[in-house]
Structure formats: C-alpha cells, structure tokens
Amino acid sequence: xxxxxxxxxxxxxxxxxxxxxxxxxxxxxxxxxxxxxxxxxxxxxxxxxxxxxxxxxxxxxxxxxxxxxxxxxxxxxxxxxxxxxxxxxxxxxxxxxxxxxxxxxxxxxxxxxxxxxxxxxxxxxxxxxxxxxxxxxxxxxxxxxxxxxxxxxxxxxxxxxxxxxxxxxxxxxxxxxxxxxxxxxxxxxxxxxxxxxxxxxxxxxxxxxxxxxxxxxxxxxxxxxxxxxxxxxxxxxxxxxxxxxxxxxxxxxxxxxxxxxxxxxxxxxxxxxxxxxxxxxxxxxxxxxxxxxxxxxxxxxxxxxxxxxxxxxxxxxxxxxxxxxxxxxxxxxxxxxxxxxxxxxxxxxxxxxxxxxxxxxxxxxxxxxxxxxxxxxxxxxxxxxxxxxxxxxxxxxxxxxxxxxxx
Amino acid sequence: xxxxxxxxxxxxxxxxxxxxxxxxxxxxxxxxxxxxxxxxxxxxxxxxxxxxxxxxxxxxxxxxxxxxxxxxxxxxxxxxxxxxxxxxxxxxxxxxxxxxxxxxxxxxxxxxxxxxxxxxxxxxxxxxxxxxxxxxxxxxxxxxxxxxxxxxxxxxxxxxxxxxxxxxxxxxxxxxxxxxxxxxxxxxxxxxxxxxxxxxxxxxxxxxxxxxxxxxxxxxxxxxxxxxxxxxxxxxxxxxxxxxxxxxxxxxxxxxxxxxxxxxxxxxxxxxxxxxxxxxxxxxxxxxxxxxxxxxxxxxxxxxxxxxxxxxxxxxxxxxxxxxxxxxxxxxxxxxxxxxxxxxxxxxxxxxxxxxxxxxxxxxxxxxxxxxxxxxxxxxxxxxxxxxxxxxxxxxxxxxxxxxxxx
Numbered sequence: 001x002x003x004x005x006x007x008x009x010x011x012x013x014x015x016x017x018x019x020x021x022x023x024x025x026x027x028x029x030x031x032x033x034x035x036x037x038x039x040x041x042x043x044x045x046x047x048x049x050x051x052x053x054x055x056x057x058x059x060x061x062x063x064x065x066x067x068x069x070x071x072x073x074x075x076x077x078x079x080x081x082x083x084x085x086x087x088x089x090x091x092x093x094x095x096x097x098x099x100x101x102x103x104x105x106x107x108x109x110x111x112x113x114x115x116x117x118x119x120x121x122x123x124x125x126x127x128x129x130x131x132x133x134x135x136x137x138x139x140x141x142x143x144x145x146x147x148x149x150x151x152x153x154x155x156x157x158x159x160x161x162x163x164x165x166x167x168x169x170x171x172x173x174x175x176x177x178x179x180x181x182x183x184x185x186x187x188x189x190x191x192x193x194x195x196x197x198x199x200x201x202x203x204x205x206x207x208x209x210x211x212x213x214x215x216x217x218x219x220x221x222x223x224x225x226x227x228x229x230x231x232x233x234x235x236x237x238x239x240x241x242x243x244x245x246x247x248x249x250x251x252x253x254x255x256x257x258x259x260x261x262x263x264x265x266x267x268x269x270x271x272x273x274x275x276x277x278x279x280x281x282x283x284x285x286x287x288x289x290x291x292x293x294x295x296x297x298x299x300x301x302x303x304x305x306x307x308x309x310x311x312x313x314x315x316x317x318x319x320x321x322x323x324x325x326x327x328x329x330x331x332x333x334x335x336x337x338x339x340x341x342x343x344x345x346x347x348x349x350x351x352x353x354x355x356x357x358x359x360x361x362x363x364x365x366x367x368x369x370x371x372x373x374x375x376x377x378x379x380x381x382x383x384x385x386x387x388x389x390x391x392x393x394x395x396x397x398x399x400x401x402x403x404x405x406x407x
Numbered sequence: 408x409x410x411x412x413x414x415x416x417x418x419x420x421x422x423x424x425x426x427x428x429x430x431x432x433x434x435x436x437x438x439x440x441x442x443x444x445x446x447x448x449x450x451x452x453x454x455x456x457x458x459x460x461x462x463x464x465x466x467x468x469x470x471x472x473x474x475x476x477x478x479x480x481x482x483x484x485x486x487x488x489x490x491x492x493x494x495x496x497x498x499x500x501x502x503x504x505x506x507x508x509x510x511x512x513x514x515x516x517x518x519x520x521x522x523x524x525x526x527x528x529x530x531x532x533x534x535x536x537x538x539x540x541x542x543x544x545x546x547x548x549x550x551x552x553x554x555x556x557x558x559x560x561x562x563x564x565x566x567x568x569x570x571x572x573x574x575x576x577x578x579x580x581x582x583x584x585x586x587x588x589x590x591x592x593x594x595x596x597x598x599x600x601x602x603x604x605x606x607x608x609x610x611x612x613x614x615x616x617x618x619x620x621x622x623x624x625x626x627x628x629x630x631x632x633x634x635x636x637x638x639x640x641x642x643x644x645x646x647x648x649x650x651x652x653x654x655x656x657x658x659x660x661x662x663x664x665x666x667x668x669x670x671x672x673x674x675x676x677x678x679x680x681x682x683x684x685x686x687x688x689x690x691x692x693x694x695x696x697x698x699x700x701x702x703x704x705x706x707x708x709x710x711x712x713x714x715x716x717x718x719x720x721x722x723x724x725x726x727x728x729x730x731x732x733x734x735x736x737x738x739x740x741x742x743x744x745x746x747x748x749x750x751x752x753x754x755x756x757x758x759x760x761x762x763x764x765x766x767x768x769x770x771x772x773x774x775x776x777x778x779x780x781x782x783x784x785x786x787x788x789x790x791x792x793x794x795x796x797x798x799x800x801x802x803x804x805x806x807x808x809x810x811x812x813x814x
Contacts, residue, residue: 069486072479079476
C-alpha cells in the first residue's frame with residue numbers, strides 16, 4: 001500500500017461542481033488501494049474577497065489578524081471536500097493546518113514550517129481515513145494561527161509528503177505539466193517528462209507559476225518526488241526529482257519570463273563599508289524578498305546600487321530605499337516597474353560554455369537592451385523592457401533548440 | 408477598573424460599516440477606563456450561505472465537518488473587528504473559541520461548555536488589550552473544533568463573564584430590551600427595566616428571541632448580571648438578574664408566543680412500564696429537544712402520547728416516533744405544525760392563585776380551542792391553532808394589565 005499526498009489549488013475547488021470532481025479523483029486512488037492525503041487551497045477567489053474586506057477596515061492590518069482571517073478560506077474548502085467524499089460513502093476527515101501538526105515559526109503571513117507532528121495523521125490513516133488538510137496554514141508555539149504566504153499550499157503538501165515518507169507528492173494544476181516555456185507566449189513550447197529540482201527551482205523562481213520555489217526547495221531538501229499534472233485529465237505530467245543522468249544534448253531545458261518585477265536604484269551612494277548591509281537588512285526586516293542585486297563600479301568614491309523586488313513589495317521597498325538613501329547620503333532613488341526578467345535555465349549549462357554569450361547575442365539581434373544581468377550555475381537572467389520580453393522568450397526558445405522537442 | 412463582556416450578533420457585524428460602528432462602541436468603553444471582552448457572531452447571513460454550500464455537496468454532512476465549516480464564520484468577523492479597532496490605534500487581539508480557552512464536550516453541533524481556561528484571556532487583559540472572541544465555538548479534549556449550536560454566542564459571552572467574574576455581560580440586540588410582549592403583535596408592549604432570570608428563562612424558551620435560554624440558564628447558575636440593550640442607541644436596556652423584591656402587584660410580566668412548534672401524537676400506546684422511556688430516550692439520543700409532553704388518561708390499557716418539538720426537528724422526530732410506534736405496537740403517529748404556543752410568564756404567579764384559570768377564560772371568550780396545556784411555577788403555556796395565536800397574545804396582554812405599564 002502506497003501513500004500519496006496530493007495538492008489541489010483554489011481553482012480546482014472553486015465551486016461545488018469542481019469539489020465533487022476532486023472528490024471523485026481522490027476516491028479513485030482510495031479504490032486502487034492507496035492511502036491518500038489531499039491538501040487544498042481556499043476556494044477560487046475567496047482569499048482575494050477576504051483581503052478586500054480587510055482593506056475596507058484597515059489599510060495596514062496586522063499580519064497576525066490577516067492570518068486569523070485568511071486561514072478561514074482553506075478551512076471552508078477542506079470541510080466541503082470532506083462532505084463531498086462522505087456523500088460517496090467513504091471514510092474521511094478534514095484537518096486544519098494546526099490539527100495536521102504543521103508547526104511553524106511566528107512570522108505571520110510568511111511563516112516557515114519547523115516540523116510536522118505526525119501523530120494525528122498517522123492515527124487517521126491507520127483508521128482507514130482519507131485525510132483532507134488545509135494548505136497554507138500552521139500553528140506557532142504561541143498557539144497562534146499562521147499562514148505560509150504565497151504558494152503555501154504546495155509547501156504544505158511537500159512537508160506532509162516528507163514527514164510521512166510518501167511515495168509521491170502530486171501537484172494538480174490547470175496545465176499538463178512543466179513546459180519548456182509558457183505556451184501562451186511560445187506556441188512551440190513542449191511538456192517536459194522529467195526535470196531536476198534545481199531546474200524546476202530556477203523555473204519556478206522565474207515565474208513559471210506551476211510550482212512555488214519554496215515547495216521545490218523543500219522537496220529537494222527532503223528528496224520528495226513531485227508529479228506536476230493536470231486536474232482535468234489523467235495524462236502523465238512532469239516528474240520533478242534528482243536527475244543524475246541528465247541528457248547531455250539538452251543544454252537549456254526552459255525559457256521563462258517574470259513580469260512581476262520592479263527595478264529600484266539608489267544613485268551616488270558613498271563608497272564605505274556597511275552600506276549594502278544597511279539597505280538590504282532594512283528590506284529583510286520588512287520581509288521583502290530582493291531578487292537581483294547589482295552594485296556598479298565605484299566612481300569618485302560613489303556607487304550606484306540596483307535591485308529588483310516583486311511589484312507587491314514596490315511601495316514599501318521604495319519607502320525603505322528612500323529612508324536609507326537619506327540616512328547614508330545617497331543622491332536619490334528611482335524605480336521602474338515597466339521591466340521584466342527573461343531567463344534561460346538548464347542543468348546542462350554547467351558543462352557547456354558560451355550559453356550566456358549566446359543569449360546576449362539573441363537579444364542583441366532583436367535590438368533589445370539589457371538593463372541588468374544575473375547568473376547562477378544553471379541559469380542566466382536578463383532584465384529587459386517589459387514590452388520586449390515576450391519577443392525575447394520566443395526567440396530564445398528557438399535559438400536553444402527547444403522548438404524541436406517532441407511534444 | 409471594571410471588566411465588561413459584550414456580545415454583538417451577526418446583524419451588528421453584517422458589513423464593514425457596521426463593524427466600524429461596533430469598533431467605536433468598544434473604544435468608548437476602553438476610553439472610559441474599562442477592560443473589554445467582546446464576543447461576536449458570524450457576519451449577517453454568512454452562516455446560512457455556508458450551510459447552503461454544504462447542502463449542495465451532502466444532504467446530511469457529519470456534524471463534525473459542519474463544525475469545521477461553520478466555525479470559520481466567527482473567525483472572519485473577529486479578525487475584521489480587530490482590524491477595525493487597530494485602525495483606530497487601539498491595542499486589540501482576536502481569539503478563536505479554542506484560543507480563548509472555551510473547552511467543550513464532543514457533541515458536535517450542540518456542544519456544551521465544560522469550562523473556560525482563562526490564562527490567555529487574563530494575559531491579554533493584563534497587556535492592556537481589547538479582546539475579541541469568536542462566539543459559538545470551542546474545542547474538545549480531542550483537539551476538535553466544536554460549535555455550541557443555536558444562540559451559542561450568547562452562551563460564550565456569559566461563560567466568559569462567569570469565568571472572569573465580569574461586572575456585567577451586555578447582550579446587544581436590535582431591540583431596546585426585553586418587552587412585555589412582541590411589539591409587532593402587541594402595540595402596547597412595554598420595555599421592562601428589570602426581569603428575573605427565571606422569568607427571562609421562560610420568556611426566552613417561549614420565543615422572545617432576544618436571549619437564548621441556555622445563556623440565561625448559564626447566567627443564573629453563575630449569577631452573571633445581563634444587560635440586554637440596543638446596538639443602535641445608548642438607552643438603558645433590560646437588566647436580567649436575581650430579583651428578590653419582585654413587585655407584588657405585577658403578577659404576569661410577559662406574554663410570549665412561539666410559532667416554532669410541531670405537535671406529534673402516538674395513538675393507542677400499550678399501557679406498560681418503559682414506553683415513555685423508550686420514546687423519549689430515542690429522541691434524546693438524536694439530540695432532539697422535546698418541549699411539552701402529555702400522556703392522556705389510560706383507557707382499555709391503551710394511552711395516547713403527545714409532545715412538541717421545534718419545526719427543525721420535525722422530520723427526524725416523526726421518523727423516530729414511527730419507529731418506536733412500530734416497536735411498541737402503537738396504532739399510529741400523527742403530527743401537526745399549524746400550531747403555536749402562547750404563554751404567560753411572571754414570578755408573581757407563585758403567590759397569586761387563579762392566574763391559569765384567567766388565561767383559559769380569555770381564550771374561551773375568544774373562542775380559541777386549547778390543544779395542550781403545560782404549567783410551571785411561573786408560567787402557563789397553551790398550544791393553540793397557529794392562526795389564533797396573535798389574537799390570544801394581544802388579549803392576554805390586556806387582561807393581565809400589561810397595557811397600562813409605563814413605557
């Protein structure tokens with residue numbers, strides 16, 4: 001008997017009809033003799049509706065009260081899904097994050113999972129129950145309800161799969177798997193059958209929205225096999241796992257584009273120790289994730305700093321940048337959110353020199369100006385004008401031989 | 408410094424505007440130097456909306472999953488109310504029933520409060536916080552979320568007031584207090600300034616919907632002073648407390664009418680020991696509250712049994728009555744939900760004979776047939792034809808001198 005952990009997102013449980021479909025899918029596994037734990041998100045847009053209600057009462061509610069509010073969304077979907085399964089005559093129990101033993105730190109709104117206390121889960125599995133767990137939430141050691149932040153339901157599923165040593169963690173989405181690029185932008189994009197954690201991690205960070213990066217990281221750390229697949233059909237999706245025998249001829253396995261980018265720059269920053277620390281510590285204190293960081297060459301004892309953050313964090317990041325600029329005597333702050341980040345990802349890159357140069361060439365031939373560059377072992381990213389980004393993605397997909405990939 | 412526990416119902420927090428009004432009212436008390444704990448229900452019709460969603464998935468969902476679902480309603484309102492208070496710059500924290508230490512038994516959907524663990528509440532009060540508590544819910548010793556059933560928020564408020572020895576427990580409603588009768592039926596109905604627990608208990612049980620009977624019972628048991636008042640103005644409402652010096656000239660203090668009545672009868676029940684036990688135990692097992700019970704005089708070793716239940720419980724009660732009738736060899740079961748219960752209530756009744764007779768006379772002169780009678784020390788109730796009930800209430804209000812009561 002194998003244990004399967006599954007995760008269904010908000011659109012899969014957006015209304016009673018869809019909830020019934022998910023119930024049927026879960027029952028298929030149960031009938032096939034598996035143990036099943038299913039993690040669900042809040043129904044459709046219900047989280048956004050709650051956020052809008054909150055904003056009518058308080059422009060900046062405390063993160064603790066937001067967690068109290070938002071955690072209700074998943075609690076509604078787990079109970080409804082459990083009822084749908086009960087209606088089919090199967091034994092089932094829904095558990096909130098706290099009840100499922102998801103212990104987190106106290107960082108409300110962006111809590112990290114510390115561990116999973118599996119007693120209750122094991123007991124319910126031993127009782128033959130299908131278990132439905134509320135994604136996105138946990139409990140701190142102060143007995144407070146916490147939420148895990150964006151994509152938290154994926155992370156919940158992976159954490160449960162890791163803690164219970166599940167055979168696979170299935171992530172259901174509205175696409176068939178992980179593609180070489182976004183099919184809406186690149187018509188020739190093809191589904192990958194296997195991808196490594198590292199590649200997935202880079203793709204996920206870059207806006208290929210099928211899987212949240214922290215969930216992939218968590219899966220890599222705990223060696224949890226992920227299966228990204230469609231909730232609309234039974235096709236095999238994409239397996240995400242440690243890949244030892246990566247095909248050598250596939251240098252680049254994906255081209256991604258992230259439009260959720262704001263570029264912020266500080267001009268004429270005095271060149272002395274501790275400046276970078278001061279700026280980025282202030283941003284970290286506010287839980288703002290900084291993506292790319294560039295410090296330009298020093299000139300007349302003055303530097304320029306540029307960095308990127310998500311557009312959600314723009315207002316707060318600019319505010320902090322201004323405060324720090326005043327404090328350290330920089331000349332000014334500028335920001336630009338009409339930019340996007342285009343990236344190529346591939347584990348084969350490590351052993352194939354010249355990949356970055358080829359990317360820059362493609363952009364040059366398209367007459368697209370590169371504003372920032374950042375690289376990792378298996379990724380090259382360029383910040384470019386937002387409007388040019390899609391053109392760049394299509395051209396890169398062709399240039400790196402991904403158009404020929406068998407569908 | 409006094410401690411005030413307040414309870415606001417669902418209509419008081421039905422939308423952001425009303426939530427702001429409640430926040431202002433709470434802040435008035437805080438500014439006046441009081442400690443405040445406020446219990447709230449789910450927003451407006453949100454509980455009904457959740458029930459409807461559930462019914463689309465399962466005609467008879469388990470009570471455990473319904474509790475999981477419905478408890479989200481109060482969690483939404485406490486967090487929103489806390490945010491509204493935060494917006495005004497006051498220290499506040501919302502607590503779910505479990506977090507507020509409301510420990511209950513495991514009777515899902517109709518849980519009883521066993522005790523209140525006050526550590527967290529005391530700690531937050533000591534920190535100077537306004538506390539907002541989710542009504543209607545608690546936690547069982549199995550770490551399960553429970554709900555207290557109908558009117559549970561009143562009970563939560565009284566339990567908190569009792570556990571923390573509050574100076575008063577204010578119950579905010581959409582009326583000015585407790586009236587001698589329903590002003591919609593009896594235009595001359597007047598507000599009472601004081602009423603005893605026992606009278607309130609009888610009135611509450613009888614459909615004067617301002618206060619739930621179990622909350623009044625809880626208050627009486629723990630000697631918690633209740634103040635029933637309007638959320639729309641600052642008028643003094645009605646104090647509910649132990650009344651020693653009841654005015655002797657006020658024999659009857661209220662006339663009530665309950666339309667939520669179904670009469671069920673078993674015919675030709677064999678006259679042997681254990682029959683009543685068998686029937687009413689079966690109903691109790693299903694958590695059905697039976698109100699009046701009448702056993703007619705034995706005739707040819709056969710009895711008739713009649714009893715009343717709320718209309719919500721009609722279907723299940725009739726089903727059980729049929730099963731028991733088969734099992735014990737009764738001739739048949741009949742039910743009628745076109746009936747209502749009209750009652751007069753007054754602590755002065757104990758020392759004034761002839762009150763019941765006077766009531767029967769009033770009904771007789773109106774040519775209203777009495778179908779069932781039940782009496783307590785301070786109450787006489789008659790089941791009559793539903794359509795005649797309002798006429799009866801108006802006439803009784805006049806006959807017992809309540810029309811003359813100063814408003």
